[in-house]
Amino acid sequence: MYCPVCREEPLIVLEHDEVEVDYCPQCHGVWLDSEEADLLFGSHAVCERFMSSGRPDPVAAKRNLRCPECGKVMEKDAAGSGEPVTYDRCVQGHGMWFDEGELAAIMRRGHELADGDKVEAFLQGLFGDNV
16 A cells, blocks of 8 residues: 555554554655544544544645545545644545644544543554654
């Protein structure tokens, strides 16, 4: 699978606490499969509620990335309240793409979830402060 931003850079698989993410060592983006996101958030319903709780930034919506699994153009979605984090989501439901810094911003909003501490601890364990 290749990075949707760099396009020719293969993503590397990282695993932590039985959850896998795909990481681009060049642009530092992260691909999270839908099933892995559900595991991370504890359930599909919790994942969907949090990951679709904001309005996407209209400026970010101008860039069209393709899903690294199916190749279709992804749509923009936003997570969190207040100042939501805009990210890319596969229209076929394959997963989500986070540019550098977006996953860290979502980490900071983890307290909005009932299991937010679990999500923050997972991301901290996998990436430290480098996301």
